[in-house]
Amino acid sequence: MAPNPYRVDPNDPRAPSQDVWDQLTPEEQARIVDSLPSEFPVSEAHPPEGDPHYEAKVRAREVLGGFFSRVGRKVYLACELPVYYPGESMFAPDVIAVLDVEHRARMRWMVSTEKKGVDLALEVMVAGERRKDLERNVERYARLGIREYFVFDRGRLRLNGWRLEEGRRAYTPILPQHGVYHSEVLGLDLQIDDERLRFYFGGAPLPEAHEMISRLEHMVERVEASRLELEHQLAEEMRLREEEARLRREETRLREEEAQRRLDAERQLAEALEELARLRAKGK
Structure with a gap:
């Protein structure tokens, strides 16, 4: 070459x-x-x-x-x-x-x-x-x-x-x-x-590099603050829902107890009437 x-x-x-x-x-x-x-x-x-x-x-x-x-x-x-x-x-x-x-x-x-x-x-x-x-x-x-x-x-x-x-x-x-x-x-x-x-x-x-970094840091801070606020709101909503469910369960329990008391009272009344009828019949 x-x-x-x-x-x-x-x-x-x-x-x-x-x-x-x-x-x-x-x-x-x-x-x-x-x-x-x-x-x-x-x-x-x-x-x-x-x-x-x-x-x-x-x-x-x-x-x-x-x-x-x-x-x-x-x-x-x-x-x-x-x-x-x-x-x-x-x-x-x-x-x-x-x-x-x-x-x-x-x-x-x-x-x-x-x-x-x-x-x-x-x-x-x-x-x-x-x-x-x-x-x-x-x-x-x-x-x-x-x-x-x-x-x-x-x-x-x-x-x-x-x-x-x-x-x-x-x-x-x-x-x-x-x-x-x-x-x-x-x-x-x-x-x-x-x-x-x-x-x-x-x-x-x-924007210069440090300004971009500062802006991104502020954005991250705002996003993090929004995330925490959202988590707080969701937690409060879950707490309210759980409280509402607890109140509904308590209301159901009270209704069931009231219904049971009524049944017991009706049964006791029926037994008392039956006993009264028996005594009357015996007295004759």
């Missing part, structure tokens, strides 16, 4: 250009995909930014994943997944969203194999390099055709958004309405609320 004509540079991992990709055999394509790193190369690595960065990106993925699962819409979501566009250096946004694809586990997003690019990218900025997120990524993501790009500045509590208009390769800033940014890709609104990035649908905030 001829040697693979394309080699991945571990210091600058890239997918081959689309022209090169189309000339490869399926076996060669599979070997290239397997050789693409699924972790950050040194050139892309950045110092960790702590809990605020981690929690913001994970919360966004969880909230969006829960919402789209409930409405039955196929949206693939990932955090810091290596993304490979043809001939481009690998990059890994904090959150990506790709519409209308199967939500399965992936080690990387390779546009040539998925036949689709990223629809939305979200970066969370805490203490990192601002020019990367607010300048270089704005140019790069627009050039790659990523339809929407949002930056949540966790440190300064600011939100910025850009959208790629039809036929353009440069972003247009998304103008907020009273602090609310609309995402056409997600069909949702974004807003900073109490130091958090929140998503809204129809004006209502999408």
Whole structure:
């Protein structure tokens, strides 16, 4: 078998250009995909930014994943997944969203194999390099055709958004309405609320995991309270029914005793009359 004509540079991992990709055999394509790193190369690595960065990106993925699962819409979501566009250096946004694809586990997003690019990218900025997120990524993501790009500045509590208009390769800033940014890709609104990035649908905030748990706990408490109340009502009803049955049995017993007393009185009266008749007959 001829040697693979394309080699991945571990210091600058890239997918081959689309022209090169189309000339490869399926076996060669599979070997290239397997050789693409699924972790950050040194050139892309950045110092960790702590809990605020981690929690913001994970919360966004969880909230969006829960919402789209409930409405039955196929949206693939990932955090810091290596993304490979043809001939481009690998990059890994904090959150990506790709519409209308199967939500399965992936080690990387390779546009040539998925036949689709990223629809939305979200970066969370805490203490990192601002020019990367607010300048270089704005140019790069627009050039790659990523339809929407949002930056949540966790440190300064600011939100910025850009959208790629039809036929353009440069972003247009998304103008907020009273602090609310609309995402056409997600069909949702974004807003900073109490130091958090929140998503809204129809004006209502999408619940976060702890809020869903709290709601479920309250529902369970209400159901349990209703169950206990119903059990109490059933127990009281059973007690009343048993008391009613006891009273009916007591009434029946008293009637039977009264009937027996009457029979005994009638028998005694008959015996007395019979004895009186006998005595009268003897006296004659």
